[in-house]
Amino acid sequence: MGDLQDQQFLHSKLGTPWSDGTEGVTQCPILPGETFIYKFVVDRAGTYLYHGHYGMQRAAGLYGSIIVSLPEGVSEPFSYDYDHNIILSDWYHASTNEQAAGLSAIPFVFVGEPQSLLIYGRGKYNCSLSTASGIAAGVCNTTNPECSPYSLTVVPGKTYRLRIGSLTSLSALSFEIEGHDMTVVEADGNYVEPFAIRNLYIYSGETYSVLVKADQDSSRNYWATINVVARKPATPTGLAIFNYYPNHPQKQPPTVPTTGPLWNDTTSRLAQSLAFKARQGFINTPPVTSDRVIVLLNTQNKIDGHFKWSLNNLSLILPQTPYLIALRENLTDAFVQDPPPDGYDFANYDIHSVAKNVNATSSNRIYRLRFNSTVDVILQNANSMTVNNSETHPWHLHGHDFWVLGYGTGKYNLSRDWRKYNVVNPIMKNTAPLHPYGWTALRFRADNPGVWAFHCHVESHFYMGMGVVFEEGIEKGGELPSSIRGCGESEGHHRP
Numbered sequence: 051m052g053d054l055q056d057q058q059f060l061h062s063k064l065g066t067p068w069s070d071g072t073e074g075v076t077q078c079p080i081l082p083g084e085t086f087i088y089k090f091v092v093d094r095a096g097t098y099l100y101h102g103h104y105g106m107q108r109a110a111g112l113y114g115s116i117i118v119s120l121p122e123g124v125s126e127p128f129s130y131d132y133d134h135n136i137i138l139s140d141w142y143h144a145s146t147n148e149q150a151a152g153l154s155a156i157p158f159v160f161v162g163e164p165q166s167l168l169i170y171g172r173g174k175y176n177c178s179l180s181t182a183s184g185i186a187a188g189v190c191n192t193t194n195p196e197c198s199p200y201s202l203t204v205v206p207g208k209t210y211r212l213r214i215g216s217l218t219s220l221s222a223l224s225f226e227i228e229g230h231d232m233t234v235v236e237a238d239g240n241y242v243e244p245f246a247i248r249n250l251y252i253y254s255g256e257t258y259s260v261l262v263k264a265d266q267d268s269s270r271n272y273w274a275t276i277n278v279v280a281r282k283p284a285t286p287t288g289l290a291i292f293n294y295y296p297n298h299p300q301k302q303p304p305t306v307p308t309t310g311p312l313w314n315d316t317t318s319r320l321a322q323s324l325a326f327k328a329r330q331g332f333i334n335t336p337p338v339t340s341d342r343v344i345v346l347l348n349t350q351n352k353i354d355g356h357f358k359w360s361l362n363n364l365s366l367i368l369p370q371t372p373y374l375i376a377l378r379e380n381l382t383d384a385f386v387q388d389p390p391p392d393g394y395d396f397a398n399y400d401i402h403s404v405a406k407n408v409n410a411t412s413s414n415r416i417y418r419l420r421f422n423s424t425v426d427v428i429l430q431n432a433n434s435m436t437v438n439n440s441e442t443h444p445w446h447l448h449g450h451d452f453w454v455l456g457y458g459t460g461k462y463n464l465s466r467d468w469r470k471y472n473v474v475n476p477i478m479k480n481t482a483p484l485h486p487y488g489w490t491a492l493r494f495r496a497d498n499p500g501v502w503a504f505h506c507h508v509e510s511h512f513y514m515g516m517g518v519v520f521e522e523g524i525e526k527g528g529e530l531p532s533s534i535r536g537c538g539e540s541e542g543h544h545r546p
């Protein structure tokens with residue numbers, strides 16, 4: 051890969067903020083031909099993801115998963131016979147540079163719906179849409195064995211732990227295995243109280259472990275499918291084969307693959323979000339109150355004619371000098387020092403209509419949090435610039451897990467809606483969806499010295515400014531490694 055690349059680890063924990071991999075936040079970009087070594091302590095077993103965090107490189111496939119195993123002698127609180135790891139993604143024919151150029155252009159060209167959905171890197175393209183040049187380039191070579199679906203072979207009677215992670219650029223997905231219930235046991239590296247589902251809604255940046263028992267008719271194979279939800283789908287169902295041994299792994303199931311739940315059934319997606327609870331015996335209860343509440347109004351906007359996304363009317367642009375270096379070295383001209391606002395015009399903003407004035411401002415301001423304080427973030431969704439449209443945004447926090455206190459519909463009411471919070475057994479996660487016209491309430495301890503991005507995990511939306519940055523305890527911790535330096539005002543980088 052002769053391109054700029056960063057790697058981001060979704061669970062880089064205490065004490066090594068420079069190993070988070072966020073270009074502009076914790077380090078300079080890694081230049082072509084350079085090597086960068088990330089070093090951090092893995093402090094909890096579970097299923098995690100890593101990916102490029104520069105521009106839109108993730109969409110080009112710069113990602114993978116990390117499985118952290120339990121220490122010797124410790125076992126999981128559930129049992130299974132075999133463990134499989136599956137990454138779900140979406141795929142575009144246009145290059146990420148082309149996509150980024152369209153997003154920055156006037157007129158705006160959105161990336162649009164992906165051409166394919168991939169399970170384990172394999173997918174199908176709707177060949178009837180193919181152009182002559184596409185056919186010549188081999189996009190529709192269905193006889194190529196590389197085009198055959200991923201096949202997961204199971205032995206009748208055995209139980210499988212499937213670790214499922216989504217690294218889609220855009221799509222929210224519904225995953226299901228025909229004829230089989232799944233029991234969710236893990237989310238983002240945290241145990242959840244087991245519950246059975248027919249389909250798993252999974253948003254970009256999330257991971258889940260589900261247990262599946264191969265207890266159906268073993269004379270045939272079954273479809274495992276992913277379908278787009280939360281946006282009107284224009285991409286064929288992503289297919290894999292749930293193969294009962296000893297049938298041939300590519301033997302076609304006799305059935306028509308499901309097209310999944312209704313894409314706009316927000317109620318069922320909200321219900322599944324609300325169904326997650328921390329597992330008994332592994333509950334980490336949140337502080338009952340918080341020290342600070344930050345409400346972030348999510349809006350689509352224009353800045354100088356360009357399409358953007360904003361939080362409280364500020365659209366994030368990262369500074370030339372990474373915040374981590376600027377803050378440690380007191381380079382006060384590296385970014386605007388005034389804090390961004392903790393709320394929006396609650397009384398007058400109508401979240402159900404296109405904003406009267408959609409214009410926003412570009413900003414590189416950051417939220418500075420008191421070290422070890424408890425912070426609530428309430429994500430407030432709103433109508434986009436399209437009439438009767440509010441999108442789903444998976445919000446991902448770097449460097450921490452947060453408690454998911456609640457989800458609701460409509461405008462969050464500051465004096466009332468905190469009563470709906472689950473402070474008894476909320477799950478902890480690092481990514482949580484914000485549903486259309488709804489709100490999501492999160493709580494975290496600002497206990498990880500450093501600078502941390504919090505952003506929509508839709509690649510194009512983050513590129514269009516949909517994120518904020520938190521700082522806490524910047525003065526604590528060891529010396530910054532020189533390998534993160536070399537851009538903006540940070541000189542003197544020495545890389546091997």
Ligand SMILES: O=C1O[C@H]([C@@H](O)CO)C(O)=C1O
Pocket residue numbers: 160350434435436441510511
């Ligand atoms: O950011 C986005 O832009 C388009 C649309 O809102 C404007 O073309 C879309 O669907 C997004 O998610």
